[in-house]
Amino acid sequence: MRWWVNIILSVILIVLIIPTLIIKGFSSDEAGKGSISGDDEHGDEISITRRMSEPDVLMYDHSAKKVVRLPIEEYVVGAVAAEMPASFELEALKAQAVAARTLAIKKMRAFGGRGCEKHPQADICSKFNHCQAWISEQQMKNNWKDNYEANYEKIKKAVDETAGYIITYNNKPIEVFYHSTSNGRTADSGEAFSTSLPYYGVVDSPGEEESPRYRQTFTFSNAEFVKIFKKRYPNSKLSSSNLASQIKIKSYTESGRVAEVEVGGITVKGTDFRFLYGLNSTDFKFRFEKDKIKIDTTGFGHGVGMSQVGANYMAKQGHTYIDILKHYYKGIEVDIYR
Ligand SMILES: [Zn+2]
Structure with a gap:
């Protein structure tokens, strides 16, 4: 007379256990994709x-x-x-x-x-x-x-x-x-970020001349150049006539990048000048034309x-x-x- 008890117990077990296995199986598959967002409960x-x-x-x-x-x-x-x-x-x-x-x-x-x-x-x-x-x-x-x-x-x-x-x-x-393109030598971390770390230094980095970003020229009208500078340095006496006499590279880093540049009587770090004008790197040179200024850069990135x-x-x-x-x-x- 107890045979039906066994059947009922078996049915209950099947109903309870099989879906659990199926759910677990799918969950682990999902885990392999790793696209779970941080706040996802499971x-x-x-x-x-x-x-x-x-x-x-x-x-x-x-x-x-x-x-x-x-x-x-x-x-x-x-x-x-x-x-x-x-x-x-x-x-x-x-x-x-x-x-x-x-x-x-x-x-x-x-x-x-x-x-x-x-x-x-x-x-x-x-x-x-x-x-x-x-x-x-x-x-x-x-x-x-x-x-x-x-x-x-x-x-x-x-x-x-x-x-x-x-x-x-x-x-x-x-x-x-790390960075995209050097100027032929890497920069020391102290040059670019003012923190010296023992595993950074200046090393040769040959074979980069063919890279599209190795050399690039940024052109500004004299008026535009002055406007950008004065917005950041309002006390500067920079004027758009004869820019060549008012801009001078003062010093270079060990890797040949600009350490300091003097503009309209104000000394600016090469890294600050780079970001002010959106230049590719701190290896830059000036070319002065009648009413525009051309800035030639070598390399792309901080160089470290x-x-x-x-x-x-x-x-x-x-x-x-x-x-x-x-x-x-x-x-x-x-x-x-x-
Ligand atoms: Zn972040």
């Missing part, structure tokens, strides 16, 4: 299993205008895609992947970092001139169109082949700076650390990503983060 449970091998980074995405949670290696793919042309050599992309990963690890609170100062909920933000540029797969598709798959695979390979590796100095992640164009040149010469990193960052190791 995000925490899912990421525990992933964190055992790979930590998550909380990133403020400027285009989505929200914080997203990403496994670190997936973050690095988006950062490399945003920061370096996919057409560059694989070893250059690998050097970029290690630099981008180092920058993220250094900022992550899970590793004792301070996070992004502008977005306190995030470890890092996706703005190139604040933390580090990053783009989503959708943005890659928009940018690359028919080349999307080939470019994505190439960048993914660069990230996979360096997975977990960062640049360390005294066993700690370094403060990473790895030059991306220089890294690509080194890769073309047969150097590995480790050679490249050890050339641009002195006394460092390329090591697994802990």
Whole structure:
């Protein structure tokens, strides 16, 4: 007479257990995509299993205008895609992947970092001139169109082949700076940011002359030049007649960039002058014409650390990503983060 009890119990078990298994299965699939936003309720449970091998980074995405949670290696793919042309050599992309990963690890609170100062909920933000540029797969598709798959695979390979590796100095992640194009030599960190760090210095960076941003000219009418200057320095006596007699480069840095320039009796740092006029770099020269001033720049960016164009040149010469990193960052190791 108890056979029906067994059947009822079996039915209850099937009804309760099978859906639970199905739900769990789908959840773990979702976790692999890593597109869970920071405030998602089930995000925490899912990421525990992933964190055992790979930590998550909380990133403020400027285009989505929200914080997203990403496994670190997936973050690095988006950062490399945003920061370096996919057409560059694989070893250059690998050097970029290690630099981008180092920058993220250094900022992550899970590793004792301070996070992004502008977005306190995030470890890092996706703005190139604040933390580090990053783009989503959708943005890659928009940018690359028919080349999307080939470019994505190439960048993914660069990230996979360096997975977990960062640049360390005294066993700690370094403060990473890199830039687009140098003027043939890199700048010391003290030149550009007034903080000297032992692993930065002036190193030769050959092979960059062909880069489109190696030399560029910025032209201003005399009146426009004066207007920009006076807006920032209202006490200046600068006048638009005979600018040549009122502008003088006073000193250069060790890497040949402008340290100080005197304009209308006011001494301005090369870095401040660069940002005031939106120049490519602090390696600049003046050409004075009748009613306009031409400023020729060499290189693109602050010049500190790895030059991306220089890294690509080194890769073309047969150097590995480790050679490249050890050339641009002195006394460092390329090591697994802990
Ligand atoms: Zn930021």
